[in-house]
Amino acid sequence: MSTMNNPQIPLLEVRDLEVRYGNISALHGISFTVEKGEIVTLIGANGAGKTTTLHAITRLPPPEAPRLASGDILINGKSIIKTEPHDVVRKLHCALAPEGRHIFGNLTVTENLTLATFSRPKNDDLNKGYEHVFELFPRLAERRHQRSESLSGGEQQMLAVGRALMSGCTFLMLDEPSMGLAPLLMYDMFRALKKLNQEGMTILLIEQNAKLALDFAHRGYLLETGEIILSGNATELLKNPDIHKAYLGH
Amino acid sequence: MLETLLQNLLNALQWGSFYSLIALGYTLVYGVLRLINFAHGDIVMVGAYIAFFISSALLGKYGMPAFLPGWAVLALTIPLTMVLTSLVGVTLERVAYRPLRRKGANRLYVVITALMAGLILENGNLLVLGASRKKFPEMIDKVVYKFGSVYVTNLKIGVILTSILSFVVLHFIITKTKVGMAMRAISYDKFAVPLMGIPIDTVIVFTFVLGSAMAGLAGILFALSYPILDPYMGMSIGWKAFIAAVVGGIGDIRGAFVGGFILGMIEIMVVAFFPSSYRDLIAFSILLLILTIKPTGLFGVPHTTKI
Numbered sequence: 001m002s003t004m005n006n007p008q009i010p011l012l013e014v015r016d017l018e019v020r021y022g023n024i025s026a027l028h029g030i031s032f033t034v035e036k037g038e039i040v041t042l043i044g045a046n047g048a049g050k051t052t053t054l055h056a057i058t059r060l061p062p063p064e065a066p067r068l069a070s071g072d073i074l075i076n077g078k079s080i081i082k083t084e085p086h087d088v089v090r091k092l093h094c095a096l097a098p099e100g101r102h103i104f105g106n107l108t109v110t111e112n113l114t115l116a117t118f119s120r121p122k123n124d125d126l127n128k129g130y131e132h133v134f135e136l137f138p139r140l141a142e143r144r145h146q147r148s149e150s151l152s153g154g155e156q157q158m159l160a161v162g163r164a165l166m167s168g169c170t171f172l173m174l175d176e177p178s179m180g181l182a183p184l185l186m187y188d189m190f191r192a193l194k195k196l197n198q199e200g201m202t203i204l205l206i207e208q209n210a211k212l213a214l215d216f217a218h219r220g221y222l223l224e225t226g227e228i229i230l231s232g233n234a235t236e237l238l239k240n241p242d243i244h245k246a247y248l249g250h
Numbered sequence: 251m252l253e254t255l256l257q258n259l260l261n262a263l264q265w266g267s268f269y270s271l272i273a274l275g276y277t278l279v280y281g282v283l284r285l286i287n288f289a290h291g292d293i294v295m296v297g298a299y300i301a302f303f304i305s306s307a308l309l310g311k312y313g314m315p316a317f318l319p320g321w322a323v324l325a326l327t328i329p330l331t332m333v334l335t336s337l338v339g340v341t342l343e344r345v346a347y348r349p350l351r352r353k354g355a356n357r358l359y360v361v362i363t364a365l366m367a368g369l370i371l372e373n374g375n376l377l378v379l380g381a382s383r384k385k386f387p388e389m390i391d392k393v394v395y396k397f398g399s400v401y402v403t404n405l406k407i408g409v410i411l412t413s414i415l416s417f418v419v420l421h422f423i424i425t426k427t428k429v430g431m432a433m434r435a436i437s438y439d440k441f442a443v444p445l446m447g448i449p450i451d452t453v454i455v456f457t458f459v460l461g462s463a464m465a466g467l468a469g470i471l472f473a474l475s476y477p478i479l480d481p482y483m484g485m486s487i488g489w490k491a492f493i494a495a496v497v498g499g500i501g502d503i504r505g506a507f508v509g510g511f512i513l514g515m516i517e518i519m520v521v522a523f524f525p526s527s528y529r530d531l532i533a534f535s536i537l538l539l540i541l542t543i544k545p546t547g548l549f550g551v552p553h554t555t556k557i
């Protein structure tokens with residue numbers, strides 16, 4: 001199917017996007033793209049509008065997500081402004097592992113994963129999906145029958161990513177996957193994500209840890225108070241003196 | 251003495267069955283939406299009336315030909331009533347609760363809406379059908395089984411078995427099926443449910459279908475046992491079932507089931523040993539005591555899973 005895709009059309013295009021929470025403007029017309037197979041990162045400080053951007057793409061209704069004031073969001077060249085949030089996952093195969101994980105703590109690990117297959121066609125081979133997730137995150141396999149509340153923070157993050165994968169996504173959005181993770185677990189997580197990308201997954205990553213994000217991504221955008229002020233190759237951004245001063249701390 | 255006790259126990263199980271079936275509906279909707287659906291008792295009343303009209307029609311009233319034996323009429327009335335009553339529940343959700351949810355209304359307003367919806371159902375019925383009571387038709391002949399000096403009717407056995415079976419089916423749906431998982435997931439974290447590709451409204455509608463079907467079933471069983479229908483019949487039993495659900499731990503279906511039977515048991519046992527006018531006073535004093543000792547209800551756990 002990928003051979004039929006026009007290489008000129010990005011998987012995700014955000015065009016002059018302006019969104020509001022009530023009367024407060026949160027994004028003042030940002031534009032960026034994510035090509036198929038890429039890892040792109042949005043970096044920026046707290047309150048810059050990173051999470052808001054992802055929530056706008058998921059099409060979640062207010063109050064969780066902002067109201068769209070102007071601009072457009074396109075997946076494979078088609079506007080998704082009027083798409084229902086569950087259809088963004090089900091039909092367009094874009095999944096979000098949200099900030100704070102939001103796993104269903106009252107369900108077991110397996111139930112969490114199963115739930116994400118809710119809308120997948122009956123003939124999909126789900127066993128492959130479980131195997132894939134357990135191969136990426138072996139810790140989850142060990143804990144598969146546990147209530148997910150009882151997992152550690154890092155394991156919950158793995159579950160959040162695994163759950164997104166089980167939805168059958170081809171485009172994965174990650175909101176602060178490193179948050180609250182011990183360094184070792186964090187490297188495990190990013191190794192797993194790198195592997196996913198090598199298998200063809202397109203990734204949009206949000207991170208406060210700019211160094212980590214830029215080491216991992218192909219391209220990046222720097223968001224500051226609702227505007228994109230810098231963009232470019234990850235390696236170039238890493239060398240950029242402004243980024244160095246503000247986000248890399250030396 | 252033992253036989254009196256056994257006889258009362260059977261009566262208690264029958265009353266407990268009504269309370270349990272109704273309490274299950276309260277607890278399902280609360281578990282998923284955190285909404286106390288105060289119209290639920292009146293949905294039971296609507297269910298009883300629907301059953302009344304269906305069975306009357308099938309038995310040859312309103313100019314319809316009567317061609318079915320009584321047991322077949324009952325066998326048809328039960329599923330038809332459950333389907334139609336769930337439609338009423340779904341309509342209520344659609345017309346009254348969903349618009350408020352869309353606007354992100356505070357829960358207080360939704361609860362008040364539920365109270366009003368209940369009053370509308372009661373008084374709408376009063377307007378359409380008048381204040382005269384209806385006599386529910388008899389569809390099956392009463393059979394009395396005698397064990398020593400303990401009497402059991404076929405109806406009593408049927409009511410108790412139906413409520414147990416309903417609970418087993420409901421428990422299976424909630425613990426084993428994907429839609430049941432989705433219901434539990436919504437109760438834990440509503441935000442993340444659409445992110446799983448799950449249409450939240452569909453799951454909510456399904457919840458109302460389940461709860462209202464149970465209410466319809468309770469309506470039929472109640473009308474079969476106490477065959478006089480009036481527009482306010484759902485009010486008192488609805489309130490009591492709600493209290494039973496809270497005592498059991500609202501949001502947990504095991505709690506609703508057990509809570510219903512506890513209330514039935516207390517009520518019947520009070521009447522067995524005290525003047526019957528003391529029934530509610532003593533019954534609710536005991537329930538109050540249970541809540542004082544365990545404010546989250548018997549099966550409730552603070553701040554965690556519901557359903």
